[in-house]
Amino acid sequence: MLEVKGLRKVYQSGSREVEALRDLTFTVENGDLVCLVGPSGCGKTTLLRCLAGLLAPTAGDVRVDGKAVDGPPEGMAVVFQEYGRSLFPWMNVRDNVELPLKQKKVPKRRRQELIEQSLDAVGLTGSAAAYPWQLSGGMQQRVAIARAVAYEPRTLLMDEPFAAVDAQTRADLEDLVRELWKRLGVTILFVTHDIDESVYLGQRVVMLSSSPTVVQDELLIDLPADRDQLTTRADPRFIALRTRVYEQIQAAKKNAER
Amino acid sequence: MTTARRGNPAGDTVLLGVAGLAGLLLIIELMPRLGLVDERFLPPASRIMAALAEEAASGAFWTALSDTLVAWALGLAIAVAAGVLAGLVIGSVPALRALTASTVEFLRPIPSVALIPLAVLLYGTDLGSTLLLVCYAAFWQVLVQVLYGVADVDPVAFETARSFRFSAWARIRHVLWPTALPYVFTGVRLAASVALVLAITAELVIGSPGLGKEIAVAQASEAVPTMYALIVVTGVLGVLINLLARTGERRLLAWHQSVRGEVSA
Numbered sequence: 001m002l003e004v005k006g007l008r009k010v011y012q013s014g015s016r017e018v019e020a021l022r023d024l025t026f027t028v029e030n031g032d033l034v035c036l037v038g039p040s041g042c043g044k045t046t047l048l049r050c051l052a053g054l055l056a057p058t059a060g061d062v063r064v065d066g067k068a069v070d071g072p073p074e075g076m077a078v079v080f081q082e083y084g085r086s087l088f089p090w091m092n093v094r095d096n097v098e099l100p101l102k103q104k105k106v107p108k109r110r111r112q113e114l115i116e117q118s119l120d121a122v123g124l125t126g127s128a129a130a131y132p133w134q135l136s137g138g139m140q141q142r143v144a145i146a147r148a149v150a151y152e153p154r155t156l157l158m159d160e161p162f163a164a165v166d167a168q169t170r171a172d173l174e175d176l177v178r179e180l181w182k183r184l185g186v187t188i189l190f191v192t193h194d195i196d197e198s199v200y201l202g203q204r205v206v207m208l209s210s211s212p213t214v215v216q217d218e219l220l221i222d223l224p225a226d227r228d229q230l231t232t233r234a235d236p237r238f239i240a241l242r243t244r245v246y247e248q249i250q251a252a253k254k255n256a257e258r
Numbered sequence: 259m260t261t262a263r264r265g266n267p268a269g270d271t272v273l274l275g276v277a278g279l280a281g282l283l284l285i286i287e288l289m290p291r292l293g294l295v296d297e298r299f300l301p302p303a304s305r306i307m308a309a310l311a312e313e314a315a316s317g318a319f320w321t322a323l324s325d326t327l328v329a330w331a332l333g334l335a336i337a338v339a340a341g342v343l344a345g346l347v348i349g350s351v352p353a354l355r356a357l358t359a360s361t362v363e364f365l366r367p368i369p370s371v372a373l374i375p376l377a378v379l380l381y382g383t384d385l386g387s388t389l390l391l392v393c394y395a396a397f398w399q400v401l402v403q404v405l406y407g408v409a410d411v412d413p414v415a416f417e418t419a420r421s422f423r424f425s426a427w428a429r430i431r432h433v434l435w436p437t438a439l440p441y442v443f444t445g446v447r448l449a450a451s452v453a454l455v456l457a458i459t460a461e462l463v464i465g466s467p468g469l470g471k472e473i474a475v476a477q478a479s480e481a482v483p484t485m486y487a488l489i490v491v492t493g494v495l496g497v498l499i500n501l502l503a504r505t506g507e508r509r510l511l512a513w514h515q516s517v518r519g520e521v522s523a
Contacts, residue, residue, distance in 0.1 A: 052421050078421040085414035090436040090513045099432060100422035131513055
């Protein structure tokens, strides 16, 4: 379970203060898939870095499974937007996936199993020996996902992971995330600026306001668990939900302008 | 990872290079023979070659060559080890970097040859003198490159390592070091050339054993062709060292952008 309570982050550069996050409170239950959506520049990445223990908040706290986060917590994996920079170019796909497992002191035989399973799961069975830069953008992000999955996290944070891939690849990767989530029972927090994506993927959508950021609204996505790109996106319920999220985001932007 | 190229421009380049070198030799052969320059100062290429062959047959030449190579290799090794270590430590501690920045900028431009009197005071005409100069010159080349390399670490790669709870050592070993490696190679390549220059200089000026000393001796005894022959040897050494460094770089950094670019071009 991921609990965020009264989270505030103020960046200080010299005498200038920038309040990125004002007051955020929300919870992600175990096994839930929650999408965080907000207008661009609303501090989504700041929030994610606070959750991942990579950045210390100014006030408030983050708890993972009841334990306060003061550094990268155990049992958490992060998938970054910049897959090209997150993968290590000096290692092939297999070594990229294996390195975090070595750091976690997973025994060798188990590592081999995990690498194979995770590469199979993301559809990269034959690419273990390739270097990341030999793969397309979509495939690189699959490697990053495989690396996170092999790590067997209880919580998976994804920071706009598909913002830099083309639309068709993006649809495939969205379905991959849903499929992995259902199969592994992992808790996923998925940050995005794409309203359709948040509704399509999430069980719940948390909408953020413009910076300084608060939680604007939360919405339960009561779509069937089995979703697919054609029927789900044409479902009247999907359209109603995306309209609702869209309105809230627009309202958030207007509030900021006032 | 070599690919056959259309029209083989690489082969043509080599051919042109050889032709250019042959042309130079021809000019050097003809100039003294036609009386354009005094033969006492520039003997024809054929006589230089003959002197070179004569040198190659003598034991003293090989001793001098190995003295120079030992001084070069030892000095370079010490400088690289110290430069890499200092660079990694200084580079990864921002406070240390700020503390040392001005000192480095002051010490680095001091020409190594300005330390010749000090070297003589400390070590006389021993190997130590040569080593001191070689190390001083080569160290900065490596250190500065390693500092650049450490500064080039991608924050996303570093945060990835942190998020997977890599230990401090693992972050250096698996993120910092591979990022800095191309810079280290550049540093080593630059240092290798500088080290040769300083090794020869030290031998020439101080008279510590090696090719430089032999050049000075040849000059003093008016064995001008021999002097030129030895100069040619130092030039060949320079070329070989550069070639060695570049080949090593390409082999070990096949994954790196700078090398990848050359291959696919």
